[in-house]
Amino acid sequence: MGNIISKPRGTVDLFGISADRYQDLVLTLDRAARCYGALPIAVPTFEESKLFKRGVGESTDIVNKETFDLAPKGDHSYTLRPEFTAGITRAVIENKLYASPDLPLKFYYSGSAFRYERPQAGRLREFHQWGVEFLDADLDLSTTAEAIALMVDQAKMLGIKPQLKINYLGSAASRARYRAALVDYFEPHIDAMCEDCRHRLKTNPLRILDCKVIADHPLVEQAPAITDFLDHEDQESYHRLLAILEALGIEYLSDNRLVRGLDYYTGVVFELCDESQPELGALGGGGRYDGLMKTLGGPEFAGVGFSFGLERLLLALADAGEKTPGLDLLLLDLSRGAEERELAVIKHDLRLRGLRVAAANCHKALGGALKMADRLKARFFLFKDESGYHLKDLSSREQHELGTELLIEKLLVLIGGKNA
Numbered sequence: 323m324g325n326i327i328s329k330p331r332g333t334v335d336l337f338g339i340s341a342d343r344y345q346d347l348v349l350t351l352d353r354a355a356r357c358y359g360a361l362p363i364a365v366p367t368f369e370e371s372k373l374f375k376r377g378v379g380e381s382t383d384i385v386n387k388e389t390f391d392l393a394p395k396g397d398h399s400y401t402l403r404p405e406f407t408a409g410i411t412r413a414v415i416e417n418k419l420y421a422s423p424d425l426p427l428k429f430y431y432s433g434s435a436f437r438y439e440r441p442q443a444g445r446l447r448e449f450h451q452w453g454v455e456f457l458d459a460d461l462d463l464s465t466t467a468e469a470i471a472l473m474v475d476q477a478k479m480l481g482i483k484p485q486l487k488i489n490y491l492g493s494a495a496s497r498a499r500y501r502a503a504l505v506d507y508f509e510p511h512i513d514a515m516c517e518d519c520r521h522r523l524k525t526n527p528l529r530i531l532d533c534k535v536i537a538d539h540p541l542v543e544q545a546p547a548i549t550d551f552l553d554h555e556d557q558e559s560y561h562r563l564l565a566i567l568e569a570l571g572i573e574y575l576s577d578n579r580l581v582r583g584l585d586y587y588t589g590v591v592f593e594l595c596d597e598s599q600p601e602l603g604a605l606g607g608g609g610r611y612d613g614l615m616k617t618l619g620g621p622e623f624a625g626v627g628f629s630f631g632l633e634r635l636l637l638a639l640a641d642a643g644e645k646t647p648g649l650d651l652l653l654l655d656l657s658r659g660a661e662e663r664e665l666a667v668i669k670h671d672l673r674l675r676g677l678r679v680a681a682a683n684c685h686k687a688l689g690g691a692l693k694m695a696d697r698l699k700a701r702f703f704l705f706k707d708e709s710g711y712h713l714k715d716l717s718s719r720e721q722h723e724l725g726t727e728l729l730i731e732k733l734l735v736l737i738g739g740k741n742a
């Protein structure tokens with residue numbers, strides 16, 4: 323082989339069982355979102371750079387140092403999306419979806435996002451997100467709670483034990499008071515803090531609480547808490563929201579240091595981890611953003627959304643047990659092609675019943691094909707030799723001898739047809 327070209331750092335090739343699990347994961351998440359009346363939305367992979375500068379915020383790490391900016395084309399500068407909320411909000415404004423009589427708007431999405439971060443386990447430069455955005459002129463608390471409930475439902479459906487952290491950032495006025503208190507608090511210590519934090523003190527002091535350099539530092543632990551700066555209306559909304567979550571049986575941890583890495587959040591913010599694998603970090607997070615639509619030139623419209631990182635979810639699921647079923651049936655033709663038409667018909671009939679059926683290469687020996695069935699997580703193995711058909715149940719290891727008469731019907735009874 324000559325000179326091989328490798329994939330860029332921080333990207334992955336997805337194939338085989340992992341690709342299968344990825345597809346399955348997206349389908350499971352989609353199905354749950356549909357139960358909440360959400361519809362799919364797709365937006366461009368790249369947008370005008372100014373969308374993210376204005377939308378995500380110039381003081382965030384994501385826009386400040388992590389964007390993939392494309393070479394300018396004429397008068398336009400484009401950036402690969404680092405997240406979806408800004409693009410979806412732009413789409414709602416541009417297509418006047420806010421004028422729909424059917425509010426709230428409820429969207430779900432999935433696809434790649436790009437951030438120029440230092441690659442490590444669970445941190446890539448091209449990764450994939452699955453998320454929702456619920457939007458309304460007057461977004462009620464029960465719709466806000468639905469976004470959180472959906473995220474928790476989905477984690478449970480996947481076999482993850484969710485640990486939900488929640489905080490309330492409050493209205494613009496509450497945040498302004500909190501901001502001022504943080505500046506007063508951190509200013510005397512600023513010389514001892516990292517360069518990013520010195521910058522954050524001026525641009526967005528809330529983000530100091532999220533600093534990786536001084537995480538767990540007493541200075542951060544003893545910093546003023548946002549909850550002490552919420553006005554009466556904010557406090558009431560937060561309590562009502564928590565009461566809805568409690569009524570839904572959703573457990574949460576109040577974390578008044580949780581600020582999240584994007585500038586647009588206003589009210590509730592939340593993050594979900596796997597309780598049994600906290601070292602994986604947040605599997606997903608989100609919050610409410612009441613000012614984003616206005617910032618991007620649209621009407622007064624509020625939103626709530628969250629996104630899961632799909633690679634992180636897959637990492638978590640690898641330990642939550644291999645739940646993804648593989649094939650329903652692997653078939654081996656030991657007649658070496660003599661019965662190719664009959665076998666073609668069997669595979670076709672079973673596939674039309676919704677079963678996942680594959681055939682081993684016809685030069686494979688019985689032992690090799692059985693190992694292949696195990697690797698592909700097949701439930702059943704069928705082989706044909708001169709004495710007839712033999713069906714092996716790979717979980718019970720029971721074997722059934724079958725003649726050609728009513729073969730499909732017998733197979734369906736034993737395997738269980740999906741659309742039968």
Ligand code: AMP
Pocket residue numbers: 405437439444445446447449450451583604605606607608629630631632633634
């Ligand atoms: P965020 O948009 O920053 O709230 O991220 C939402 C989720 O996306 C996180 O909880 C992670 O699971 C995932 N995520 C964010 N950045 C990365 C990255 N660089 N690589 C892989 N997953 C990421």
